[in-house]
Amino acid sequence: MFTKSKLPTLYVDKDTPSIQPLQERYNVILSPSLYWVKKLTLPMRYAREVKKLLPSIFEDLLPEGNYSYYVYKHEDAYIAFAYDDREIFSLLENKGLSSNSVAKIFFAQNVLEGITHPIAISQEEALFEKEGIWLSLPRNWVESPQEIDIETLELKHPLTLSTFAHIIDPKIFVRMSAIVLLFTVLFVGESFFIKHQTETIIEEKNKLFESYDLKATSMQNNAMLKKYTSMHEKQTKIRSVTAQILSLKLPPQSFLKHLELKGENLVAEFATNDAKKLLDSIKKLDFKHTADTKTDSLRIEVVL
Amino acid sequence: MNRINPLYLLAFFFLLCIGSLYSLTHAKDARESARKSYEETYSLAHDLQGLRNVYDQKEQQQKSLSLLLDHPSLRSANFTKEQKNTLWHVRSTRLDKKQLDMFLGKILNAGYPLKGFSIERLDNENATIDMEIQW
Numbered sequence: 001m002f003t004k005s006k007l008p009t010l011y012v013d014k015d016t017p018s019i020q021p022l023q024e025r026y027n028v029i030l031s032p033s034l035y036w037v038k039k040l041t042l043p044m045r046y047a048r049e050v051k052k053l054l055p056s057i058f059e060d061l062l063p064e065g066n067y068s069y070y071v072y073k074h075e076d077a078y079i080a081f082a083y084d085d086r087e088i089f090s091l092l093e094n095k096g097l098s099s100n101s102v103a104k105i106f107f108a109q110n111v112l113e114g115i116t117h118p119i120a121i122s123q124e125e126a127l128f129e130k131e132g133i134w135l136s137l138p139r140n141w142v143e144s145p146q147e148i149d150i151e152t153l154e155l156k157h158p159l160t161l162s163t164f165a166h167i168i169d170p171k172i173f174v175r176m177s178a179i180v181l182l183f184t185v186l187f188v189g190e191s192f193f194i195k196h197q198t199e200t201i202i203e204e205k206n207k208l209f210e211s212y213d214l215k216a217t218s219m220q221n222n223a224m225l226k227k228y229t230s231m232h233e234k235q236t237k238i239r240s241v242t243a244q245i246l247s248l249k250l251p252p253q254s255f256l257k258h259l260e261l262k263g264e265n266l267v268a269e270f271a272t273n274d275a276k277k278l279l280d281s282i283k284k285l286d287f288k289h290t291a292d293t294k295t296d297s298l299r300i301e302v303v304l
Numbered sequence: 305m306n307r308i309n310p311l312y313l314l315a316f317f318f319l320l321c322i323g324s325l326y327s328l329t330h331a332k333d334a335r336e337s338a339r340k341s342y343e344e345t346y347s348l349a350h351d352l353q354g355l356r357n358v359y360d361q362k363e364q365q366q367k368s369l370s371l372l373l374d375h376p377s378l379r380s381a382n383f384t385k386e387q388k389n390t391l392w393h394v395r396s397t398r399l400d401k402k403q404l405d406m407f408l409g410k411i412l413n414a415g416y417p418l419k420g421f422s423i424e425r426l427d428n429e430n431a432t433i434d435m436e437i438q439w
Contacts, residue, residue, distance in 0.1 A: 164309050164310050164311070167309065167310060167311060168310050168311065168314075170310075173310045173313075173314065176314060177313065177314060177317050180314070180317040180318055180320075180321045181317055181320075181321075183321050183324075183325075184317070184320050184321040184324045187321065187324035187325050187327065187328045188324045188327070188328075190328055190331075191324065191327045191328045191331045194328070194331040194332055194334075194335050195331050195334075195335075197335055198331065198334050198335040198338045201335065201338040201339055201342050202338050202342075204342060205338070205341060205342040205345050205346075208342070208345050208346055208349050209345075209349075211349075212349035212350075212352065212353055214345075214348075214349055214352070218344075218345070218348075221345075221348055221349075221352065222348065224352060225348055225351060225352050225355070228352065228355035228356065228359055228360075229351075229355065231355075231359055231417060232355055232358070232359065235359075235415070235417060235418060238418055239412045242408075242412060243412065246408070255425060256425060257424070257425050258422070258423070258424050258425065259421075259422070259423040260420075260421070260422040260423070261418065261420045261421045261422075262420050262422075263420070
């Protein structure tokens with residue numbers, strides 16, 4: 001709260017002439033003309049509760065713009081400030097003070113606390129206290145103001161200026177950042193969880209290779225499956241066609257003379273005197289065939 | 305004093321968020337791909353195991369076929385067995401209906417890899433059979 005800095009201190013007002021910085025950095029005391037101040041007596045326990053009310057308390061007083069608020073407790077009252085960060089920065093820059101050359105900023109109200117006599121700031125300006133509030137007035141309005149060495153002032157309540165408060169409300173910025181970061185954390189967390197699941201699946205897959213005695217590559221395994229599937233299809237068909245032929249209901253005086261499987265062909269030869277009826281029965285079966293009919297026999301060939 | 309433009313910070317946070325979302329999408333894709341691969345491998349392994357249990361039982365099937373040919377009911381059929389590496393040639397020059405039914409029933413209902421066969425009717429009661437099984 002209290003700053004005893006060895007850095008030089010500058011008093012800045014709208015009428016302050018441009019400064020040629022000799023030092024790298026300065027502490028800056030802002031003239032009362034650069035902020036609005038109110039002394040409030042409110043039944044609040046904490047300054048943070050009062051700060052929430054400041055926009056409405058200063059509402060009628062402030063011109064249109066983006067303002068920041070500051071409050072601290074002083075004895076039984078609260079000293080509340082409203083200021084325009086952008087305007088102060090702009091003024092400091094106009095006076096030759098870039099943000100890099102400003103160490104800390106103070107309100108004149110705070111650093112003059114405890115002083116009871118009017119203060120002469122320049123030939124034209126003086127500061128005058130009325131009911132605990134320091135006002136900037138023309139020097140000739142104030143009775144016998146005293147010169148003061150501002151380097152001897154105790155610098156209290158440094159101010160944090162928000163450079164970009166006019167771009168985005170800090171509260172909105174914090175909320176948006178929090179939401180975006182929350183989603184980021186959720187996404188990252190879920191990514192880790194999913195990566196862990198993926199690793200588990202890959203481990204389970206590798207276990208399949210051991211437990212089912214699979215070959216190292218899927219190409220080898222697919223080739224093996226293809227070989228066995230092809231074998232299974234052929235063997236199933238052999239059995240199916242053979243079973244259907246053997247269980248065929250033959251016309252009277254008919255019988256199966258010969259049944260042969262050779263290569264991809266299954267040939268059946270029937271002795272029959274009613275080839276047409278037999279052929280009709282065969283046509284109802286579940287396989288394609290070619291037939292060779294003779295007067296006393298029927299030969300069918302099935303390509304498997 | 306705040307010297308970083310909050311819009312840049314917000315943009316940076318958004319980029320982080322988009323990056324993490326991309327990472328999440330990528331992780332989901334990788335999981336889906338791993339799951340698909342697991343399911344394919346499981347299906348392949350399962351099918352392969354089923355087929356192996358039927359067709360990759362060479363020793364067991366050879367033993368079982370030998371036992372079948374030595375079965376008392378088929379003894380009178382005088383089956384002969386000729387082995388050439390993995391090819392077995394099984395023949396009977398005369399077997400009756402019952403023996404043929406039994407033999408074919410056992411062969412066709414098991415997973416013997418049949419290469420070829422020939423069944424010839426001799427008369428009302430008897431037939432010949434010549435069968436090749438290739439393991």
